[in-house]
Amino acid sequence: MLNTNTVSKAVRFALIAGATSAAMTTAPVAFAVDGDEVERIEVTGSRIKRVDMEGSSPVAVITAEEIKATGITRIEDFLNDMPQIFAGQSSGIANGATGTATVDLRNLGSTRTLVLINGRRMPSGSPSAGGIGADVNQIPAAFVERIEVLTGGASATYGSDAVAGVVNFVLKDDFEGFQFDYQFSMYQHDNDNGGVQRELDANGFDNPDGSETDGHTRDFSFMLGANTADGRGNVSMYATYRDITAVSQSGRDYSACALFPTDDGEVCGGSSTIPQGRFTDFGTAIGGNSFDLMVQGDEFVDRDGTVYNYGPLNYFQRPDERTTLGAIGKYEINENLELYSEVMFMDDRSVAQIAPSGAFFVTETLNCDNPLMSDQQREAICGANGLTGDDTQNVYIGRRNVEGGPRQDDLRHTSWRGVFGARGMINDDWSYDTFFNYGTVSYVETYRNELSITNIGRALNVVADEEGNAVCQSVVDGSDPNCVPWNIFTEGGVTDEAIDYLVKPLYSRGETESIQVSGIITGDLTNAGVVLPTASDGVAVAFGLEYRNEDLLLEPDTGFTSGDGAGQGGPTAGVEGSFYVKEIFGEMSVPLLQDVTGAESLNFETAYRYSDYSTDQDTNTYKFALDWRPIDDLLVRGSYQRAVRAGNIRDLYRPQTLGLFNMDSDPCSGANPAYTFEQCARTGVTADQYGSIADSPAGQYNSITGGNPDLEPEESDTYSFGVSYSPEFIDGFSVTLDYFDIDVDKAISSVPERYILDKCALDNDQQFCDLINRGTGTGTLWVGDDNIMSTDINIGSLATTGVDFDVNYNFVIGDMGDIKLNVVGTWLDSYEIQSTPDSDVIECVGYWDRSICGAPTPEWRTNFRAAWNTPWDVNVSAALRFIGEVDELDDGDTSIDSQTYFDLQASWYATDNLSFSAGVNNVLDEEPPIIGNAPSGIGNGNTFPGTYDALGRYLFAGVSLKF
Secondary structure, three states: OOOOOHHHHHHHHHHHHHHHHHHHHOOOOOOOOOOOOOOOEOOOOOOOOEOOOOOOOOEEEEEHHHHHHHOOOOHHHHHHOOOOEEEOOOOOOOOOOOOOOOEEEOOOOHHHEEEEEOOEEOOOOOOOOOOOOOOHHHOOHHHEEEEEEEEOOOHHHHOOOOOOEEEEEEEOOOOOEEEEEEEEEEEEEEEOOHHHHHHHHHOOOOOOOEEEEEEEEEEEEEEEEEEOOOOOEEEEEEEEEEEEOOEEHHHOHHHOOEEEEEOOEEEEEOEOOEOOOEEEOOOOOOOOOOOEEEEEOOEEEEOOOOOEOOOOOOEEEOOEEEEEEEEEEEEEEEOOEEEEEEEEEEEEEEEEEEOOOEEEOOOOEEEOOOOOOOHHHHHHHOHHHOOOOOOEEEOEEEEEOHHHOOEEEEEEEEEEEEEEEEEEEOOOOEEEEEEEEEEEEEEEEEEEOOEEHHHHHHHHOEEEOOOOOEEEHHHHOOOOOOOOOOOOOOOOOOOHHHHHHHEOOEEEEEEEEEEEEEEEEEEEOOOOOOOOOOOOOOOEEEEEEEEEEEEEEEEEOHHHHOOOEOOOOOOOOOEEEEEEEEEEEEEEEEEEEEEEOOEEEEEEEEEEEEEEEOOOOEEEEEEEEEEEEEEOOEEEEEEEEEEEEOOOHHHHHOOOEEEEEEOOOOOOOOOOOOOOHHHHHHOOOOOOOOOOOOOOOOOEEEEEEOOOOOOOOEEEEEEEEEEEEOOOOOOOEEEEEEEEEEEEEEEEEEOOHHHHHHHHHHHOOHHHHOOEEOOOOOOOOOOOOOEEEOOEEEEEEEEEEEEEEEEEEEEEOOOOOEEEEEEEEEEEEEEEEEOOOOOOOEEOOOEEOOOOOOOOEOOEEEEEEEEEEOOOOEEEEEEEEEEOOEEEOOOOOOOEOOEEEEEEEEEEEOOOOEEEEEEEEOOOOOOOOOOOOOOEOOEEOOEOOOOOOOOOEEEEEEEEEEO
């Protein structure tokens, strides 16, 4: 067990105490620079220090000033605006939220993006499903010096997971003085979508109209730093507090109802689990007279398509409260030894809210002598079918628990991270760096207002006792004397006592733990004579050893593990596992040509890493790269890198469980199924079921998923080629173009459920037909335990190609200050998904859908920013963010037009110590694209909130005080 024994606690205490002590007395070394020697720096992507930021691998650098100019307090929101990054877990997710914030480079998944702090790994963000990627909530935005984003494989340098690339947060380690920052922000939107408002009025739903202001955020940060008296050390400390209030979907007209696409446009829809109760046989009634009814007064009437609008109560922005504390220290003992340390703490609590729970057709029968039914109701479902009070009828009940309030998933993550290291010069040519990096995340989940399936069944199995009172059968037979009848047969019949009996809070606890121990030696072989005759500098090398251990524990309570939560979509299984990896790695940089005609410099780089996993897997990763500077103004670079991703603990060890997946519709459902009877029969549909199978009104279906301890590591090949040009004759101008080609093989994934369904129905492939379980009752894929089995295997492949570009032009306008112009963007040429080696390759560039491509993958994403630094202590900037158009895959109904957002920001440096800033993002209050039946988990509020500005204008104002 993690974090439960004396040794573990002692190690943790020693680590934190040691790191804190070092922070208070030590700090990293700033190596002296002799004469005209240029200081070498370490840039993300290599352990060998260079004299500039530009090398053979493309690295995008975002400064602290650029982050502050946006007014964004959540790091993930800022990163999601970058053209190379796609939305992962964000604050706009409600159903399926993990409470974390993750980074997804190239749309290859957050687990294929390696996230570092000062070049060292972050721990897994959460033990829960979907949250194992690094949680950037742990990053204090105010303490960030810069962010370096390396796009493309980097496993030879950093090990597993750097398939799509690396995001490295470089924190301040030499801060002096005191700084206090406060910012207040909020959203404002003018509700003026006439089409949706007419739909709301036509359905009798509440209609938000006029201006709405909400989503208030208060963000405080403190920084304190000082050098030691002898000037050889520094301690930099920070503390932040952030409080974000919730935004409900009821506050926006375009999210105030659950929209569904039709041939005539988007219409308000919802779930057939309704407050009035849906009583239906799904075509299986005993006696043959099918019915689909709801309660009116104390009678059954035809449901006539009535659905529940589940949208308004869902959170569009989750409330969030976060506290971070930390310190970075360094101290130079002598030129051969510098001690350094980092200690970081975060406590973050967020709540995801969705519509009330209920009986989601979790019972199959109803006794005809149920005393809660009126005579009319009894006749409608029993008497009309020739049944008496002694009989039982096939009845599936969908009844929404509106009396009990919305479901709330309270998610809390508390993390500790400590680093203790030593580095220095061995001699003039050799240096070393060794460190111990420990990170842990504690996870607490409390799920409120959920109903118990077991208790639902007992509360609906009602009989009359000897005195004629309606009581639960379980009270009569003594199996559950606490049972209270659930009177859903009469409007207003549900009692508080019944709700108290039905509601069963769910609890889960867990922890992730990561230990990294590494030692690196770097050397310059120039003085040793290892120099090519065509160059003046010698070969540089770096090599080292690394050990990493990963542990994960998730302990849900029996309410979760049994699947007894009515609205959970199936059981949540516990996970426990660990692995370790031992690695050896090396890098070499070889100057081939220097200061000759046609080559100011030509350098060759190579790297190799061997990894031996405790799971009986081993990997070899490597890199070959060239960078050529024919003239001072021009750099040409290219590289090939082999990267890997070994299965994480959830990939390897999570058990098989029932869950939900998104699909437009079951092609074998409805009165006129899209597939023929022969095709549907292959999937398990009987002749009696064909033409009468009910489709899921929420677009969600059951699947069985799970891990696989025999998974092999994924492998990827990354090719890149680029140029960087800074012409001398245009002062302040530079342009960078980089082509990338990433191909992932043996991808760890599950075969998409819709693909399984189609391969069975259309191709009669028995291996896929065996994975479909329609059951013997309704023939659906969403009622009860009906499902498609889709567990993890090494079978898929992903590939993406495109071009990143970055253009800058800085110039002075006389005595009016200076202008800085920047255009950064990505043109995506292809993004291909192949579910199995025999399946078709699906091209997702320019598309979105609910099952394969997922969130929008536009061809173009571009940001343009113009900043004016005036001579009057006022700086002004404006930005345009562009996201290209996308269509729904396979000629779907919903196309998304291109989106352009306009941002403004200004800052005033009132004194040397005091400054103010304010701004508006999405100045024109552009409404997000509306997506009917947006896929759960990545969609919310009829849109994709991580991709688009979902809430309207974002206004912010802040003050900064420095001493």
